[in-house]
Amino acid sequence: MSNGVGGVPLARDRRATLLTTERRSEEMTASYSSRGSGRPSVPILLHSGDVEEATAGVGQVFHPHELTRVAPVSRFEADLKAVATGPLVAGQIRYNSNSDLFCPSIEGYHVNIPLSGRLLSESNGEHTVVEENSAVVYQTGSDARILTPPNSRLNMFAMKLDRVAVHTALQDLLGRQVCGPVRIHGGLDLTGVDGSAWRTLVLNTYQSQIIGSMMVNPMLAEPLAYSIVVGLLSLTEHQYADDLATPAALTAPATIRHAVEFINAHAALPLTPADIAREVGLSVRALQRGFREFMDATPMEYLRGVRMKRAHEDLVCGRHDAETVAGVAARWGFYHYGRFSRDYRQMYGVSPSRTLRYG
Numbered sequence: 001m002s003n004g005v006g007g008v009p010l011a012r013d014r015r016a017t018l019l020t021t022e023r024r025s026e027e028m029t030a031s032y033s034s035r036g037s038g039r040p041s042v043p044i045l046l047h048s049g050d051v052e053e054a055t056a057g058v059g060q061v062f063h064p065h066e067l068t069r070v071a072p073v074s075r076f077e078a079d080l081k082a083v084a085t086g087p088l089v090a091g092q093i094r095y096n097s098n099s100d101l102f103c104p105s106i107e108g109y110h111v112n113i114p115l116s117g118r119l120l121s122e123s124n125g126e127h128t129v130v131e132e133n134s135a136v137v138y139q140t141g142s143d144a145r146i147l148t149p150p151n152s153r154l155n156m157f158a159m160k161l162d163r164v165a166v167h168t169a170l171q172d173l174l175g176r177q178v179c180g181p182v183r184i185h186g187g188l189d190l191t192g193v194d195g196s197a198w199r200t201l202v203l204n205t206y207q208s209q210i211i212g213s214m215m216v217n218p219m220l221a222e223p224l225a226y227s228i229v230v231g232l233l234s235l236t237e238h239q240y241a242d243d244l245a246t247p248a249a250l251t252a253p254a255t256i257r258h259a260v261e262f263i264n265a266h267a268a269l270p271l272t273p274a275d276i277a278r279e280v281g282l283s284v285r286a287l288q289r290g291f292r293e294f295m296d297a298t299p300m301e302y303l304r305g306v307r308m309k310r311a312h313e314d315l316v317c318g319r320h321d322a323e324t325v326a327g328v329a330a331r332w333g334f335y336h337y338g339r340f341s342r343d344y345r346q347m348y349g350v351s352p353s354r355t356l357r358y359g
Contacts (some may be wrong), residue, residue, distance in 0.1 A: 041209050041216045044091065046080040054078035055101075058093060062160050063103045063110070068145075071098035083209045085221040087165030088228065090206045095154040103144040108163040109184060110138040111232070112146070113199065116155045120147040121187075128187040135188040135199075137236060140181045157203065161229060169229045172274040174243055175283025184238040198231040214335050219270050226272055230284075248283060251290030255280050259287060259299065267306045268332070273299050307332040308347060311340075315355040325352045 044061055048054040051070055059065050061082050070076065073096060082091025092115065112119065113135045121128040121136040122145040130136045138144050140163050148154045163181075170178050190199045205224050208215040215221055234244060259280045263271065276299050277287040291299050311332040318328065326337050329352070334340035344352045 041083045041085045041218075041221060043210050043212075044080065044082040044084065046078070048078050049076055051076055051078075054080075054095075061089060061091065062158055063105070063107055063144075065101050065103035065144075067095075067099050068102050069098075069100040070095075073097045081210055083206065083216075085209065085216075086218070086225045087162035088225045089160040090202070091158055092206075093154065093156055093158055097154075098148050098150065098152060099154045100145070100147045101154070102146075106138045106140055106142050106144055107160070108140055109161040109166050109182070109232075110144070111159045111161070111188075111202075112136050112138075113157040113159075113190075113202075114155070115157055117152040118149060119154075119156060120149065121145070122147070123185060126186055130187065133189075133191045135190055137184055137186065137188055137232070139183060139185045142185060157206070159202065159228075161232070165225075166229055166233070169226060169274070170233055170240060172277060172284045173230065173233065174240065175277075175286060178240065182233070182238050182240065184232075184236045186237075188236060194231075195235055198228075198235055201231065202228055217335070219333070220335060223270065223272050226274065244285070248285035248289045250293065251282060251286050253294055255282060256290045256294045259290070260295070260302065263299070263303050264306055267303060267310060270333070271303060307334070308344065311352075312344070312348060312355065315352055316359050318356055320357045323356060325356055328352070328356070 046054070046057045046061075048057060051067055054076075055065065055067050058078070058080050061080065061084075075096075077096040079094045080091055082089060094115075112121070112130065114130055114132050116132065118129060118131040119136070121130055123136075123138055124142050128136050146154070146156075166182060167178055170182060189195055201224075205215060205221075205228065209221065215224065233240075259276050259282075262276060262279050273284045273287060277284045280287070282290070287299055291297055291302060295302055297305070311328050311334065314323070314328045314331070315325070325341070329335070329337060329340040341352055344355075348355065
């Protein structure tokens with residue numbers, strides 16, 4: 001990994017321009033720390049045998065709606081397993097009956113993915129057939145009608161996205177303000193490489209949070225939620241899609257130096273590409289291109305390298321009877337011990353436990 005930009009060593013004295021006062025550094029630390037200081041996401045579980053109770057419960061988690069048709073069954077049952085993480089609410093909705101539902105108005109943005117069979121979607125006059133390898137997206141303010149085909153049950157994954165979070169992510173990507181709702185709606189094919197990867201990210205993140213894994217930690221959950229929003233914006237057709245597909249302008253080396261020094265000075269904070277881009281006045285896409293051009297790495301790869309170096313320094317200086325490898329790794333954002341140990345050995349040629357014991 002390069003330690004300079006365009007062959008020019010990084011200027012150490014530029015750190016003074018980034019951290020002009022001790023107060024600025026303390027304010028930044030407090031701001032970033034508060035982002036991940038919320039309580040871990042707690043699963044939202046609902047099981048009901050009453051149609052009205054089930055409708056009200058699911059509507060409170062997602063959007064107010066009504067079941068317009070419930071086929072006769074010996075005993076009606078509804079199940080919801082959901083989790084809220086920052087700007088996202090995700091969950092599995094299952095009815096044991098052949099049911100249709102209608103939502104008069106979507107708040108924010110919404111995605112449905114069938115988990116078995118297929119669904120028929122109607123929204124603002126648009127008709128979409130949705131299967132397990134596809135999704136349907138609804139924009140803010142639109143209506144939504146879900147029709148379950150005969151001889152099947154309503155069983156789908158639903159995800160509600162906060163309007164402000166979607167607009168903020170889009171502005172980060174474009175590097176400018178956006179006005180009005182993003183016209184993002186209709187069917188979404190998830191069979192391609194990118195679509196399949198996004199579906200896997202969405203469902204795996206949800207499943208890991210439902211079972212209470214480390215992914216409920218806000219420090220991990222919130223960057224994942226941001227990635228899910230960015231992925232959706234990148235996959236769908238909307239009025240900004242052509243702008244997102246246009247290559248970002250080349251960034252000046254000095255701006256990337258600024259970004260590198262910002263990362264080095266704040267590696268202990270839960271930085272995202274958007275945080276770094278905002279600090280140096282770039283769009284996320286321009287930041288990504290600049291790092292590829294001058295650092296031969298993405299911003300997150302560079303950040304990971306810095307954190308690995310800091311973890312190594314702590315292990316070298318640490319006392320094996322007072323520190324643990326897992327504790328040092330977690331301090332620098334490495335929560336998967338096995339992966340950290342493997343990457344550390346690849347970089348330094350020894351295990352982290354050996355470094356801690358012998359320096």
